[in-house]
Amino acid sequence: MSPGDTSGRLLLGLASIAVAFAAADTYVVVLALPDMMTSVGVEVIQLQRAAPIVSGFLLGYVAMLPLIGRIADLRGRLPVLTAALVVFALGSLVTALAYDMPSIVTGRFLQGVGGGGLVPATLALVADLYPVHRRGVPLGVVSAVQEIGSVLGPLFGALVLSIADWRAIFLINLAVGLVLAAALRSISGGRAALAGRAASEASGRSRPPDVVGGLLLLITLVAGALVFTQPPPIMEDLTWGQVFIPFAGDGRWLTPVGAVAITAAALFLARCSFARRPLVDLRGWGRSAREADLPGALLLAVALSGVILAFATADPKVQVFSDQGLWYLAGGALAAVLYVRHQRRTATPLVPHGALSATPAWGSLVVSFFIGAALIAALIDIPLFARTTIYPDSQLQAALVLVRFLVTLPVGAIVGGYLTRRVPAGVVTAVGMLLAATGFLLMSGWDITTLEHASATVPLVVGGLGFGLALAPVNAAVLATTADEVHGLSTALVVVARMVGMLVGISALTTIGLRSYYSEQGGLPTVREACDGKSRCAEFTLLLKEAGIAQEQTVFLGAAVCAVIAAVLALILFRDAATRDLAARDLLRAAG
Amino acid sequence: MTGTAVGSRATHRRLAGMCAAAILALTACSGGDDGGSGDDGPPPEEVLTAAKTTLDETTGLNIRLTTPGLPEGVTGVAGATGVVTNAPAFEGDIEVVLAGTTFKVPVVSVKGKVWAELPGTTVFQDIDPADYNAPDPAGFISGETGFPSLLPATTDVAEGKSVRGGEGNKEVLTTYTGTVPGDVMKNVIPSAAGDSFEATYQIANDEQLREATFVGVFYPDSEEMTYTVSFDDYGTEKAISKP
Numbered sequence: 001m002s003p004g005d006t007s008g009r010l011l012l013g014l015a016s017i018a019v020a021f022a023a024a025d026t027y028v029v030v031l032a033l034p035d036m037m038t039s040v041g042v043e044v045i046q047l048q049r050a051a052p053i054v055s056g057f058l059l060g061y062v063a064m065l066p067l068i069g070r071i072a073d074l075r076g077r078l079p080v081l082t083a084a085l086v087v088f089a090l091g092s093l094v095t096a097l098a099y100d101m102p103s104i105v106t107g108r109f110l111q112g113v114g115g116g117g118l119v120p121a122t123l124a125l126v127a128d129l130y131p132v133h134r135r136g137v138p139l140g141v142v143s144a145v146q147e148i149g150s151v152l153g154p155l156f157g158a159l160v161l162s163i164a165d166w167r168a169i170f171l172i173n174l175a176v177g178l179v180l181a182a183a184l185r186s187i188s189g190g191r192a193a194l195a196g197r198a199a200s201e202a203s204g205r206s207r208p209p210d211v212v213g214g215l216l217l218l219i220t221l222v223a224g225a226l227v228f229t230q231p232p233p234i235m236e237d238l239t240w241g242q243v244f245i246p247f248a249g250d251g252r253w254l255t256p257v258g259a260v261a262i263t264a265a266a267l268f269l270a271r272c273s274f275a276r277r278p279l280v281d282l283r284g285w286g287r288s289a290r291e292a293d294l295p296g297a298l299l300l301a302v303a304l305s306g307v308i309l310a311f312a313t314a315d316p317k318v319q320v321f322s323d324q325g326l327w328y329l330a331g332g333a334l335a336a337v338l339y340v341r342h343q344r345r346t347a348t349p350l351v352p353h354g355a356l357s358a359t360p361a362w363g364s365l366v367v368s369f370f371i372g373a374a375l376i377a378a379l380i381d382i383p384l385f386a387r388t389t390i391y392p393d394s395q396l397q398a399a400l401v402l403v404r405f406l407v408t409l410p411v412g413a414i415v416g417g418y419l420t421r422r423v424p425a426g427v428v429t430a431v432g433m434l435l436a437a438t439g440f441l442l443m444s445g446w447d448i449t450t451l452e453h454a455s456a457t458v459p460l461v462v463g464g465l466g467f468g469l470a471l472a473p474v475n476a477a478v479l480a481t482t483a484d485e486v487h488g489l490s491t492a493l494v495v496v497a498r499m500v501g502m503l504v505g506i507s508a509l510t511t512i513g514l515r516s517y518y519s520e521q522g523g524l525p526t527v528r529e530a531c532d533g534k535s536r537c538a539e540f541t542l543l544l545k546e547a548g549i550a551q552e553q554t555v556f557l558g559a560a561v562c563a564v565i566a567a568v569l570a571l572i573l574f575r576d577a578a579t580r581d582l583a584a585r586d587l588l589r590a591a592g
Numbered sequence: 593m594t595g596t597a598v599g600s601r602a603t604h605r606r607l608a609g610m611c612a613a614a615i616l617a618l619t620a621c622s623g624g625d626d627g628g629s630g631d632d633g634p635p636p637e638e639v640l641t642a643a644k645t646t647l648d649e650t651t652g653l654n655i656r657l658t659t660p661g662l663p664e665g666v667t668g669v670a671g672a673t674g675v676v677t678n679a680p681a682f683e684g685d686i687e688v689v690l691a692g693t694t695f696k697v698p699v700v701s702v703k704g705k706v707w708a709e710l711p712g713t714t715v716f717q718d719i720d721p722a723d724y725n726a727p728d729p730a731g732f733i734s735g736e737t738g739f740p741s742l743l744p745a746t747t748d749v750a751e752g753k754s755v756r757g758g759e760g761n762k763e764v765l766t767t768y769t770g771t772v773p774g775d776v777m778k779n780v781i782p783s784a785a786g787d788s789f790e791a792t793y794q795i796a797n798d799e800q801l802r803e804a805t806f807v808g809v810f811y812p813d814s815e816e817m818t819y820t821v822s823f824d825d826y827g828t829e830k831a832i833s834k835p
């Protein structure tokens with residue numbers, strides 16, 4: 001395949017746009033979070049309960065990454081890209097129509113699964129289209145759009161929020177996902193060869209579509225949408241309204257229309273599993289998933305969701321973990337143990353035996369974990385802080401505060417790349433993370449008016465620069481101490497470790513932050529005390545705002561601690577990494 | 593892509609409409625008859641008065657107040673759910689919008705005293721709901737200062753179509769529309785500022801008011817908005833005491 005191939009480049013272009021969108025979606029919600037929480041009945045002060053709106057996406061993303069690279073090899077890049085986009089679109093639809101917390105998190109998880117499938121498949125596409133020596137630039141482009149996506153995500157969210165409510169963000173995602181999927185499919189007609197080993201998929205294009213399956217899918221979608229939206233004109237109709245009467249209890253799904261949706265979905269899945277020419281080749285996908293270590297991915301997902309649920313069910317007024325939460329945590333731990341055992345026993349494990357045995361190699365994963373935990377605190381709490389203090393009504397202004405942090409990140413990344421050639425990786429990482437910690441320490445001292453002053457930009461810029469600096473040396477450490485053939489995998493694992501850190505970090509920091517706030521303050525003074533006998537006054541409202549800020553300050557402090565831990569670990573663990581021989585461009589390329 | 597950049601609530605509704613059309617088309621059926629119940633029933637005013645009597649006589653019920661949204665910049669009530677009894681007492685949650693942020697506040701009200709667990713605090717303390725532009729929720733079903741008092745005060749009452757509603761969507765309800773004068777509304781929602789409010793009532797066959805919707809200006813110097821109140825589980829008995 002030659003790189004001059006127009007449709008090949010078009011394909012890569014489309015895939016890159018999809019990657020940018022998926023990256024944007026990780027952070028697109030950070031501004032909409034307060035509105036989304038209100039929509040599903042969670043208070044802003046219970047941020048720990050809303051953390052799954054963010055971490056649900058990360059969970060899907062992380063759980064999918066180990067699977068998808070192998071599936072893309074087995075089934076071809078295009079089918080995987082298209083499927084990932086369809087799942088992403090479905091997740092966007094579910095999120096847009098969500099009516100409560102479980103439905104919103106389900107939608108976000110599906111979005112993550114789709115989003116997580118895009119990156120490895122796109123990288124594999126680059127490998128197909130370009131010879132080894134010419135891959136540098138296109139790989140750089142893919143990494144760049146991913147970083148750009150995460151910078152633009154909050155801005156895009158803010159722009160949409162300024163003219164519509166948060167559901168519009170996900171309806172746009174739905175449209176983009178479907179359009180890109182359709183575009184990819186239409187190109188694929190002339191590019192059967194790209195499917196490579198999945199030649200049967202290509203020959204399947206000419207067959208007539210499965211009408212029965214299509215009808216079942218349509219019924220599933222329509223009935224499902226009715227259950228989600230409960231449109232008043234149908235609810236109120238004397239005849240049609242009966243389909244919303246529950247068989248028992250008062251659940252939305254235990255109704256005739258819910259039963260139709262569930263039955264149609266089950267029949268659709270059965271049809272796809274058993275029909276000779278199904279709409280979705282479930283059997284084939286299932287086979288590939290099994291070959292690509294599905295049990296491993298499932299155990300990983302269970303382990304991580306145990307952590308998410310443990311923190312999400314906490315009531316920080318009482319304790320960090322509820323009794324229920326401890327069970328979730330125990331379940332997660334069990335899954336983690338099983339995962340490790342599974343990795344040891346399986347013949348073709350995700351991580352080849354001994355691949356990460358060098359201290360700097362596994363060390364870079366540990367360091368990435370703490371970097372992720374600190375980074376997510378910045379991404380979530382900086383705009384949240386701006387909204388609780390000076391921009392309660394303007395998401396755009398709040399987004400621009402975060403942008404001050406995000407713009408210096410790429411600058412730091414480039415500087416870090418060049419520094420890594422001269423200075424040991426551990427030192428560069430440590431300097432970066434200490435800068436980030438300094439930024440967080442300053443932020444933890446922010447009060448209600450700080451953001452009105454230009455000086456508030458200092459910790460933002462310093463923090464962003466610090467995170468940027470640490471990107472390249474961490475990758476350098478893992479690249480310098482692993483074999484060539486696992487370089488792709490090991491840098492992907494660095495990203496996964498960072499995401500797992502984010503997902504644990506957002507839940508843990510928020511919950512612990514709230515808990516320490518409640519236990520130290522013992523609540524606010526009574527309102528009558530604060531307001532001279534009245535039950536509302538500006539002083540008390542200020543106290544309420546400060547209560548919210550105190551929580552965010554604790555999160556910043558926790559993030560500073562995580563950053564310091566990352567710095568210390570990097571100094572110790574990266575000691576033996578001979579990183580100064582690696583080319584700066586390679587390090588930056590792997591940073592995405 | 594830009595086509596979706598309309599108010600998403602509208603999009604939501606439009607989507608719902610499309611789904612509705614789709615399922616109707618799918619099953620290719622003529623739909624149910626939803627015309628009025630004819631002229632042989634009692635006069636609408638009498639139905640409203642009877643519904644007030646039912647409310648006056650009940651020991652308690654589950655109440656739920658909702659709104660699609662408060663006008664921008666307003667401090668007020670965005671919702672309430674709970675049990676209200678004829679003690680009079682209330683126990684439940686009230687959603688208050690303060691400085692653009694919605695807080696769900698657990699509230700207990702017994703015989704004119706109101707306690708709330710304010711956001712950021714861990715204990716109930718006594719408050720004056722008027723300070724939050726909120727009525728005393730225990731008065732919600734009071735014959736003088738509650739929603740029942742609006743029923744006989746409603747003018748230009750007309751019977752509308754029958755609709756399905758109530759708990760689990762199981763009941764067939766009759767719709768009545770009319771106008772509530774602003775000064776009567778002020779007794780129930782103290783901040784009410786409009787001259788008059790459009791009211792829609794859904795009343796069950798057993799003379800129970802199930803749902804009431806009011807459209808008008810509920811807060812001074814703000815736009816028109818909608819409050820919907822639903823009343824379920826008439827006859828609920830619950831001993832509510834000071835927290």
